[in-house]
Amino acid sequence: MNKSAEAFVVADADEIRRRGESGEFTKKDTGVGLDYRPPNTRPAPAAPGPRVPEQRRARPAPQRRPWTPEQEKVVRLYHDMGLSPRQIVARARENTPRLGLTDALVVKILSSLPRR
Numbered sequence: 001m002n003k004s005a006e007a008f009v010v011a012d013a014d015e016i017r018r019r020g021e022s023g024e025f026t027k028k029d030t031g032v033g034l035d036y037r038p039p040n041t042r043p044a045p046a047a048p049g050p051r052v053p054e055q056r057r058a059r060p061a062p063q064r065r066p067w068t069p070e071q072e073k074v075v076r077l078y079h080d081m082g083l084s085p086r087q088i089v090a091r092a093r094e095n096t097p098r099l100g101l102t103d104a105l106v107v108k109i110l111s112s113l114p115r116r
Contacts, residue, residue, distance in 0.1 A: 067109055071099050075109045085110065 019025065065072075074096055078088040085106040092101040 065112065067105055068099075069115065070096075071101060071105065072109050072115065074099060075101065075106050076114065079110055 074092055075088055078091055083091060085103055088106050089101050089103055092099055
């Protein structure tokens with residue numbers, strides 16, 4: 001029944017029953033969430049096809065750090081002393097030039113998580 005119209009249309013009882021059984025009058029999804037639909041209205045799962053073994057994805061190898069433990073130790077020590085990356089590079093060049101620390105390497109070391 002359309003209450004906003006001036007005319008009322010009376011439907012046949014069989015037509016109303018047929019339309020109701022087909023789901024025309026059921027509550028539609030309101031978009032509340034992705035899994036809003038009740039379990040009985042979800043589509044049936046597809047028929048199983050031929051069984052194909054699922055390939056497992058190999059875990060990527062842990063990223064190798066491009067610095068040595070000695071470089072990391074010196075950088076973290078100087079950082080704990082309150083030095084900036086540029087000051088760390090200058091101090092390391094004076095005291096441990098064989099480590100070959102650069103500004104970029106110091107920033108990478110400080111940006112990474114400490115070794116366990």
